[in-house]
Amino acid sequence: MTRPMERSAALFERAQQHMAGGVGSGTRSPRSGWRPCPIFVASASGSRITDADGNTYVDYQMGQGPLILGHRHPALVEAVSTTFATRGSHFALCHDLEEEAAAAVCARMPSIEQLRFGSSGTECAQYALRFARATTGRQKVLRFEGQYHGWSDAIHWSAHPSADTYGSLASPSVAPSSTGIPLAVGDTLVVATWNDVGLLEAAFAEHGDELAAVICEPIAGNAGGLLPAPGYLERMRELATRHGALLILDEVLTGFRVHPGGAQGLLGVRADLTILAKAIAGGLPVAAVGGSREAMAVVTEGRTMHGGTYNANPLACAAVIATMRETGKPGFYDDLLARGRRLGDGLVAAAKDAGLEACVSGVGSMFQLWFTTSPPTSYRDALDRVAESPFPTFHGELLERMVLTQPPQQGLFLPSAAHTEEDVDHTLDVARAIMPRVAEARAAGIVGATGRVR
Ligand SMILES: Cc1ncc(COP(=O)(O)O)c(C=O)c1O
The missing domain is CATH 3.90.1150.10 (Aspartate Aminotransferase, domain 1)
Structure with a gap:
């Protein structure tokens, strides 16, 4: 050294x-x-x-x-420090910057008509799964081996399994990625191998009508940046629609990083629900879950609980607005x-x-x-x-x-x-x-x- x-x-x-x-x-x-x-x-x-x-x-x-x-970045420092100095850091009440920040995000991602802010990708991924289950009345979720959607008990399974635990290619094991996760949650998950259309079709043929959602990182960032094969996401979109499952795109890494409209903009695939975090606020702890009015109706109508003390606080919103402005140049x-x-x-x-x-x-x-x-x-x-x-x-x-x-x-x-x-x-x-x-x-x-x- x-x-x-x-x-x-x-x-x-x-x-x-x-x-x-x-x-x-x-x-x-x-x-x-x-x-x-x-x-x-x-x-x-x-x-x-x-x-x-x-x-x-x-x-x-x-x-x-x-x-x-x-x-x-000077624009972010100015936006956050001025907001803090002149308005405050936290109200847990409504304010004008929320709508401005939400509108700036929606303008960049056509699949997001409405959203709710949160503070971490983990939390918003958990909410997306909850909204999908509430919307469809179904329990199961299809996820992909080697992808990461945060550490919640609901989805931190088969994130990075070892070769001796990942099971067969056609039927990967559903393995908790940490000790302490209730094993019963595994019954709500189906795991598939990324980028193999045949195996994806087989998973939908077997489980499609029980699926509330299929969730994926559209570019598999947590497996080393693996692009989807041509036509793969389009086929996933078709299969989800045909089987009445929601397509959740986890754009925590890709959102506002790979294209003005995230991986959806780059690859031309439309999600029902999208999870955003990381680049949405340039380094402040902000996340969001959003989608079509239909997919967000369970929240709009108050049928599904969504909350959070720090959600959409003024510093978070100022950071989102400044980041959208700078990255929108x-x-x-x-x-x-x-x-x-x-x-x-x-x-x-x-x-x-x-x-x-x-x-x-x-x-x-x-x-x-x-x-x-x-x-x-x-x-x-x-x-x-x-x-x-x-x-x-x-x-x-x-x-x-x-x-x-x-x-x-x-x-x-x-x-x-x-x-x-x-x-x-x-x-x-x-x-x-x-x-x-x-x-x-x-x-x-x-x-x-x-x-x-x-
Ligand atoms: C694709 C993806 N989803 C979700 C998460 C979880 O986000 P957070 O760390 O903000 O909880 C991450 C974190 O790296 C991520 O890369």
Whole structure:
């Protein structure tokens, strides 16, 4: 190890006294690949993050996705601090900014006629499932292996199962992704393999008439940015409609990241219910669940409970309005995606120059580098590739040279609008310098998972 980490190590030691495991979320722990210890952040600005030891990194984790404008974007700082200073942080009563924020989101996503705000993706995913069950009067939900919809008991199943527990391809096991989840909930779920139309049709043939909903990440971000095969989402849409199930698109990662209208806008598929979080508010804890008037009627009519003390608080709404305004500027997504594509292509070229096979999954604003000739298409496929991948060396070498990415290969590069062409050039210089070591690691069989995914 060359970069200083003494202060982070000392803070981690201290944090373990009063915080379970010394971290605020499992994804920040050494178990998730942050070695030798978690990075303790001092401050961040634009595309850069500075840790407690004074190391400044180009940040491609971007807070796990929300920071679409970068750290501390002036428009967001101004909107949130002025709202706090002049109006207050929280009323738990109605105010004018709610409708302004909701209208700005609906204007970007035609499938969302109405919405409710919340504070986390987990919570809004749980609500979407509840609304779908209330609307259809059915109990079961079809979900996909390797996808993540938050940690609630209702859906945190088969998120990242190991090869010895995931069961057969045709009938994947329905496996809780944590201890402590009531096993009876498993009876309400059907699990399918991502991106196989035949298996999707078989799942609908067997369970379609019992399904309240099918839920998916339209681009499987939590499996490493796996795009849907051509026609796959369209077929899912058709099957859901034919069987009277709602299509829930979890756009927590993709919403306002891959296109002005999210993955729905990019891929041309219309959801009945959509879950949004992360980039909706540029880094403030805001989420939303919304859809057609019909799908939201259970809430409108007061038949289904939806609440939350902090929902649509003025700071949240100010952040949404500012983020929609900034990301709605002409060319925002063209520039973001083009810069990300140049980065991805450059990483592939650097790897190939070192004699490695390489490709990228996803799109420019959420992608991953794979040391294979083509990207994986399903979770199982990704898992097989991770087992043979020198990614841990790639990640560790980047970190030593102050380029911060998520440790698991099933994570993503998440560039923001604050990343400059110079940041990309610098990252590619680093990549060219480290790729021979990555190639050596592969030749020496130093391969496998960096850390637990979730
Ligand atoms: C696709 C997806 N859905 C839901 C969630 C849960 O969101 P939160 O962490 O805000 O509860 C995440 C979080 O990473 C996510 O990536």
